[in-house]
Amino acid sequence: MSVRAKIIVVDDELHIESLIKQVFRKKIREGDYEFIFAANGIDALAKLDQYGDVDLALSDINMPEMDGLSLLEKLIERNPVLKVVMISAYGDMQNVRTAMNRGAFDFITKPIVPADLEATVEKTLRYVARLKSAIKLEQELSIARTVQLGLLPNGCMSSNDFEVSGFCEPAQSIGGDYYDIIQLSHAKFGIAVADASGKGVSAAIYMTLIKGLLHANATVEHSPKEVLIKINTLLHRIIKRGSFVSMIYAVMDTSTGEFSYARAGHLPPILVSEEDDVREVPLRAKGMALGLANSAAFAFTIDEASYTLKHGDALVLYTDGFIEARNPRGEEYGMERLQQAAFVHCLNSTATDMVRAIVNDVKAFAGNAPQHDDMAMVAIKSRTQR
Numbered sequence: 001m002s003v004r005a006k007i008i009v010v011d012d013e014l015h016i017e018s019l020i021k022q023v024f025r026k027k028i029r030e031g032d033y034e035f036i037f038a039a040n041g042i043d044a045l046a047k048l049d050q051y052g053d054v055d056l057a058l059s060d061i062n063m064p065e066m067d068g069l070s071l072l073e074k075l076i077e078r079n080p081v082l083k084v085v086m087i088s089a090y091g092d093m094q095n096v097r098t099a100m101n102r103g104a105f106d107f108i109t110k111p112i113v114p115a116d117l118e119a120t121v122e123k124t125l126r127y128v129a130r131l132k133s134a135i136k137l138e139q140e141l142s143i144a145r146t147v148q149l150g151l152l153p154n155g156c157m158s159s160n161d162f163e164v165s166g167f168c169e170p171a172q173s174i175g176g177d178y179y180d181i182i183q184l185s186h187a188k189f190g191i192a193v194a195d196a197s198g199k200g201v202s203a204a205i206y207m208t209l210i211k212g213l214l215h216a217n218a219t220v221e222h223s224p225k226e227v228l229i230k231i232n233t234l235l236h237r238i239i240k241r242g243s244f245v246s247m248i249y250a251v252m253d254t255s256t257g258e259f260s261y262a263r264a265g266h267l268p269p270i271l272v273s274e275e276d277d278v279r280e281v282p283l284r285a286k287g288m289a290l291g292l293a294n295s296a297a298f299a300f301t302i303d304e305a306s307y308t309l310k311h312g313d314a315l316v317l318y319t320d321g322f323i324e325a326r327n328p329r330g331e332e333y334g335m336e337r338l339q340q341a342a343f344v345h346c347l348n349s350t351a352t353d354m355v356r357a358i359v360n361d362v363k364a365f366a367g368n369a370p371q372h373d374d375m376a377m378v379a380i381k382s383r384t385q386r
Contacts, residue, residue: 008036010044011060023114041066057084153181159254165351168376176203177374187255190218193317194247224249224262225304232290232298239291246289260306265289270316272346309382314346321375328369351381
């Protein structure tokens with residue numbers, strides 16, 4: 001049986017070892033606890049070098065060579081996860097307060113009461129277990145974040161006439177917002193922005209699923225409407241009831257400037273026309289979110305629209321994390337600010353610069369206020385006269 005907890009006991013009184021072995025004899029026999037014994041701080045550090053890190057240290061305060069307070073600081077410096085319970089003579093509250101201020105987790109007094117010792121050890125080990133689980137989860141989420149961000153397109157895509165650039169940032173370690181840029185042919189590429197309901201791991205799983213479904217269908221079907229219908233047919237079979245994914249999918253033809261798109265419950269794109277000085281021209285296409293209804297119902301609601309981009313035109317596709325970003329006063333960034341930022345930063349800039357400037361504008365507005373929604377954006381910029 002593998003040992004679940006390793007504990008070092010540091011005390012210069014010889015009877016403490018016998019007491020520990022007696023109180024925890026069942027835990028030792030069943031392999032739940034392993035004890036290491038040391039006579040003072042210097043001995044304890046040497047034992048840790050020999051046996052490796054432990055989960056819990058029970059340390060007397062008054063010991064020769066290196067006392068418990070000095071050892072406490074070294075143990076915390078060595079392993080922040082390790083928790084230290086100090087053993088103090090009854091009435092020595094000054095040293096107990098000093099130990100707690102320096103980071104001790106708890107304390108027990110001499111003479112040691114077995115029931116108090118058992119309860120304190122078990123409580124401390126439960127806390128250490130939760131702490132280790134939280135650290136492990138954070139490490140796994142960090143790996144998942146790296147993997148998830150690696151699924152996004154690398155950089156921007158451009159031709160002689162157009163540039164497309166994207167951005168995605170989860171509010172937590174991982175999230176459900178997503179964008180993609182897919183080369184369909186020499187002149188055409190697909191553009192997607194999606195937002196899975198929920199947050200964190202569940203949303204990230206749906207995001208990864210949507211990416212796979214999109215790539216499987218976009219390369220064989222160039223109609224945005226038909227692509228979304230096929231994605232919904234598959235997603236509806238497996239998605240948890242009540243969950244959904246909003247998505248806008250478009251096909252950009254760089255040879256003609258035609259932007260064809262369909263949106264499944266997603267926010268409409270922003271169109272900025274440099275030539276006509278129009279800050280927003282709404283492109284309308286209706287449709288419910290993916291995963292909410294079967295094929296027939298979904299196909300009945302979804303529509304497809306198109307627009308031909310002129311010189312200097314820009315399109316911005318985005319998720320609601322941008323307009324719902326809040327500043328420290330609780331005010332939302334809102335659609336009006338997003339439209340204004342898109343217009344201001346469209347002039348004489350690339351798609352990459354445009355996205356970066358809008359993101360910076362939103363973050364400057366939000367300041368240090370915590371954000372609770374993921375953000376994804378794609379900008380498309382026409383660069384030449386047609």
